[in-house]
Amino acid sequence: MKTYRVVSQLSLFSIATALFVASAVTALHAEEAGGRKYSHYQGPKKTIAVAKFDAHGAFVAKYGGWDLGGGLAAQLVSELSRTKRFIVVDRFDLKAVLREQQMGLEKLTKTGAPQAGQLLGAQYLIRGSVTQFEQNESGGGISVGLSLPGFGGALSPQVRNGTVGMDIRIIDTTSGRIVKTYVVKKEVSGMALALDASTGKVNFGGDVFKKTALGQATRAAIAEAVERIIDGMEAVPWQALVAQVKGPKIYVNAGGNANLKRGDTLFIYRVTDRITDPATQEVLGVEERKIGEIRIDRVAQKYAVGFAAGEGVAPPQRGDVLRYETGRIGGMAKN
Numbered sequence: 001m002k003t004y005r006v007v008s009q010l011s012l013f014s015i016a017t018a019l020f021v022a023s024a025v026t027a028l029h030a031e032e033a034g035g036r037k038y039s040h041y042q043g044p045k046k047t048i049a050v051a052k053f054d055a056h057g058a059f060v061a062k063y064g065g066w067d068l069g070g071g072l073a074a075q076l077v078s079e080l081s082r083t084k085r086f087i088v089v090d091r092f093d094l095k096a097v098l099r100e101q102q103m104g105l106e107k108l109t110k111t112g113a114p115q116a117g118q119l120l121g122a123q124y125l126i127r128g129s130v131t132q133f134e135q136n137e138s139g140g141g142i143s144v145g146l147s148l149p150g151f152g153g154a155l156s157p158q159v160r161n162g163t164v165g166m167d168i169r170i171i172d173t174t175s176g177r178i179v180k181t182y183v184v185k186k187e188v189s190g191m192a193l194a195l196d197a198s199t200g201k202v203n204f205g206g207d208v209f210k211k212t213a214l215g216q217a218t219r220a221a222i223a224e225a226v227e228r229i230i231d232g233m234e235a236v237p238w239q240a241l242v243a244q245v246k247g248p249k250i251y252v253n254a255g256g257n258a259n260l261k262r263g264d265t266l267f268i269y270r271v272t273d274r275i276t277d278p279a280t281q282e283v284l285g286v287e288e289r290k291i292g293e294i295r296i297d298r299v300a301q302k303y304a305v306g307f308a309a310g311e312g313v314a315p316p317q318r319g320d321v322l323r324y325e326t327g328r329i330g331g332m333a334k335n
Contacts, residue, residue, distance in 0.1 A: 162213030
């Protein structure tokens with residue numbers, strides 16, 4: 001009789017657990033149907049690349065089977081794309097991309113940075129490092145394994161704490177300089193699922209992970225990182241490059257996808273020198289001069305065509321930098 005009662009209690013708890021997961025996932029779908037709201041943006045879109053996050057030491061030892069770096073980078077790419085403020089390209093396997101040109105990863109901060117920027121296909125590179133990624137119980141409750149596809153018996157609902165921390169760096173790929181750094185840390189506490197660290201593979205974008213303590217903390221950390229990146233990128237100028245020059249036509253390597261418009265005026269700059277640190281070879285800055293301006297006449301999806309406006313000091317050439325007038329941040333006039 002006692003055995004029957006214990007089995008019945010466990011069965012009831014298992015049913016309750018399943019209902020908890022079902023309701024959690026349903027709530028998640030309802031929450032994501034609206035999604036995080038971002039203000040409407042009409043300025044030119046900067047092109048940014050996101051590299052796979054670094055995850056070292058204790059994180060790899062504890063979550064060795066999880067692709068922490070790739071999972072967090074993929075979530076960042078997804079959320080940045082939702083803002084509709086950037087052209088986002090993922091460069092998760094950054095070393096392989098650079099290896100194609102016999103370049104080492106360290107050249108992103110040395111004199112080879114302009115070539116690296118062209119290879120990345122982005123004006124800015126976002127790199128991240130995982131500094132915290134942990135979950136723990138906040139006391140009490142019963143933990144009973146629940147089997148779901150792809151998770152085995154690794155899930156249990158309980159009052160949990162999830163903590164995710166990351167360092168974010170924004171790098172100017174044309175100079176190799178780190179233009180912004182951020183420290184993001186989010187802690188979430190409440191009734192949530194927990195994942196066993198021994199789980200072989202975790203879908204970071206899946207519904208079940210998002211309802212774990214770690215998943216909730218990850219989403220909160222990614223959301224804050226995106227807000228910080230938006231704020232930081234407002235303070236750095238948008239720029240494009242001269243793709244080619246054919247007669248009077250000047251082709252720009254940005255178009256409708258970057259919100260360029262017919263009639264826009266861009267100034268042409270040419271880099272005349274790069275100042276490097278003699279000890280580290282880090283690029284400290286660049287010297288450049290304004291050589292003219294162009295007015296956009298036709299806009300295609302990925303490129304635009306313009307003509308010289310006024311007299312320039314030198315004819316434009318492939319690779320020259322194009323920016324909006326001084327006093328405009330991100331292409332939008334300052335108040």
